[in-house]
Amino acid sequence: MNKSQMTIAALVAVVVVAMQSVYIVDERETALKLWFGEVTEEVSDPGLYFKVPLLHEIVKYDDRILPLDTRVLEVTPKDGRRLRVDAFARWRISDAKQFRRSVGVSSIAGAAPRLERILNAELRGVLGKVDSGVVLSADRVGLMNQIRDQARIQSQGLGIEIVDVRIKSADLPQQNLEATFERMRAERQRLAADEIARGNEAAQRLRAFADRTVVETTSEASKNANIIRGEADARRNAILADALGRDPEFFSFLRSLEAYEKSLLGGNTSLVLSPDSEFFDYLKSDKGRP
Structure with missing residues (x-):
């Protein structure tokens, strides 16, 4: 190896050593400098730092969340x-x-x-x-x-x-969800049944009240009708009694007319009478019964 080659090799070695002697700490990192596994320094500020090559170990940790x-x-x-x-x-x-x-x-x-x-x-x-x-x-x-x-x-x-x-x-969990849905469904069905029962009970009360009102109203109407009818009959009888006292012949005529009305009711009425019957005496003469 000549001198120039030795120089180049020396320069390369220096560069390698120099590169091994520095390290960079990013602003997002925290670095620990270890000496044979023991922490000797903590570096949290970003920048360029030096270390002993091969002896110092640099461990970096992310400083972000x-x-x-x-x-x-x-x-x-x-x-x-x-x-x-x-x-x-x-x-x-x-x-x-x-x-x-x-x-x-x-x-x-x-x-x-x-x-x-x-x-x-x-x-x-x-x-x-x-x-x-x-x-x-x-x-x-x-x-x-x-x-x-x-x-x-x-x-x-x-x-x-x-x-x-x-x-x-x-x-x-899925099995609990199914059980919960079943309980909710059963609860809703129970509430619906309660509402239906309460509705039926209310309907029965209203129906009973209506029936009682009908009976009471009908009874009251019948009572009033009987009272009015009794009063009318009393007045009629009083009038008839007064008429009989004043004119007995008029009373007999009136009773004959009532008998005619009752006997001739209906559309197919037939009467069989003898020629000399007294039934139609008031119809034979306007002077009344002889």
Whole structure:
């Protein structure tokens, strides 16, 4: 190897060493400088930094808010109705050194399962203290904040801050939904039967009242009619008695007319009388009976 080649090789080695001696921290990252696995420095400000090649190890962590979508979890609220809860969390690394000591080389991939266990435990704990109606209602912000606060306390040892927790959906399991629909259907049928029974009862009361009113009205009308008829008969009898007292012949004539009217009713009436019968005496002469 000649001198020029040795120079080029030396320059390449210097460049490689120089490149191995610097590292860049992005504004979205936090870097840890490790000396044989031990953290010696935490770098959170963006910029260009130096290290000892081959001896210093640089580990970078995302400093942004990260998502955590949990698996659907079955919880049992206070009233015993099981619910399928789908929740998610937003978190960030608040202490990179503590995070490194807690999760080791597994980094974010290793922290997610541990964080999910904390979140699931708090979901069960908080939702288990309230009725299912509160969980299913739209106004459950207080529950989510309570879950967030308690999960934040439990995750402090991991060097993690829980930024937010949200419940995406809370539903009854399929078998519970079918049972709930059956109970709702039975309840509606019971209410309908009660309404029909109350309607029939009201109809019977109205019908009985109407029948009683008819009977009372008819009885009252019959009583009034009998009274009027009795008064009319009394007046008629009084008139007839007065007429008889004044003119007996007129009374006999009137009674004969009534007898004619009664005997000649109908369209096919026949009378068989002897020629000398006294029945038509008042029709034979305008002077009356001889």
